[in-house]
Amino acid sequence: MNAIDPRIHQVLDGELAPGALSAELRRSVERLVTAVALLAAPLPLPSLEPRVMALIRRPVPSRARRLLRWLATPRSVTFRVRPVWSLAFAAVVAMLTLVPIGHEGPDIGEHEGIAQFVGRFPGAQSVHVVGSFNDWRPGSIALEDVDQDGLWRATVVLPTGAYEYMFVVDGERWVPDHLAERLVSDEFGRENSIVIVRPARR
């Protein structure tokens, strides 16, 4: 990248009149001004107002519903309480959230956690997640589209740790997880997503 004559910057910053420039420098300024004019043209996009207002108008759940949702979503909170009370509280929370009533779901070990994979693949016949947690073996972790709405999910028990992965759609199309916030080059010209599996018991 070449540095340009500083007077070009001064003109564009309004600190110098264009007339103070030579013809050649004025041409450079004009090129940039033309480029800006092209970029500044309004885009032919429909107004967002209906969409935004519809989202805003969506009824806020009633206080009772919000409370129910809050209770149903386990969370850990830092309290300054006497140790014996915090133990009792933790025991209750653990009972309510971690010990399934009845015998649903696998026993999750101390060094295991849960990874939830979600992807939107309308029209797909199969979706698998493949990564360093299953030796990059396609077929061992299948996602399911239970509602037939194109949204595929899998919830998997894995040892705690960090893993790279991709989705494989219809057995052949490798796709990164667009919802994952961590990406890293796979050194093969694509990007893997990274998932960090935290201990389920905390």
Next chain:
Amino acid sequence: MKLWLGLALLAGPLAAQSARARLEGRVPGAAVPALDSLVQRAVAEGLPTEPLIQKALEGGAKQVTAPRIVAAVQLSLGQLRAARDLLIRAGDEPPVTPGEVTTVAWALRRDLPAPVVERVVAALPRPPRASAMHAVADLAAHRFDPDSAADLIIAAIGRGLVRERLLDVSAAAAHELQRGHTHAEALALVRQALPNVPASPKPTRSAVARARRPAAPPP
């Protein structure tokens, strides 16, 4: 992260014979001798072999050509060496823990500058450092300046937060960005809140009920 440590300790003596066994049938036959040789080199240098084997398996699964797989594994070996050297520079006594080499290699792959990684290593004299590294890398991925990101995580460590709770710190900072704060404001807000950053929710009962283990590989 204990499981990674366990795997890494086992990797040395068994690596030579198990690498071939794991790669055969999964990568192009032409690549196996070169890959095996790279794994042996890693064993000889006290470096973890699992990242190399995983990279090879990945290339095989993605149907990449043999030369490209070998090149990628060679690159991975180089990354592990750089990671080992960084750990020693930052104060870890040789031989460095293979699990930590993997962690630092990952941090460098996630584009954290080496000096920043060194600072985090030095701030956490005892492993494991994986959560701290990923937390700093998460912040950098959200365009926080890596040095400032490291400052925040090191401050969190100083306030007694460890392991996965450090990931909650980076999540909290990203959340403040989403709320419209600048990067500087987000860091300041989270630092002020330490150590009381919100914890990520535990898996719900229905998620636990749905969870399945991966299907076992064919014999």
Next chain:
Amino acid sequence: MDVTGASSDAEVVARVLGGDREAFGLVVRRYEAGLLRFAARMLGSRDAAADAVAESFVRAYRHLASCREPTRLRTWLYRIVANRCKSHLARRPIADVSLDEAPPVADPSDTEVALERAEQLALVRRALVRLSPEKREAFLLKHVEGLSYEEMAAVTGERIPTLKMRVHRAREALLQVLEDHE
């Protein structure tokens, strides 16, 4: 109210916070064109821009009480969108742009001019994509969205000298591309 009878931003914000939810539509109509253009140029995709800006507006509505200076609503909105764009780009680096936009021309039958302008725009957009997100953002905010350096500092949280340097570097990079293709 100004001389045309339009409510100021501060007045609209006060109305919304006072319970007049529908008044937020005024905010959307007032700022969506600029925010969409900015987001589209940042992300290289109109669809991604529409999503980002719509989500930003909803977030702005929900956090309107934390907009400390309603007279600087515009800056606050740009900040929310800029942060959203940067998070998006951190997850998904921009891919190449396609020749899918023809800017409006005065005479729609003059297709040769339209094609030339479309090609020029594609060239400029490609050059923009090659800039780092920080330089791209600074260039767009300064030249396309017309913010002052003070306003840009409020949007990005960066110091003015840093922003000036980014704008200068962006200009140099763009000029290089434009002059190479003459």
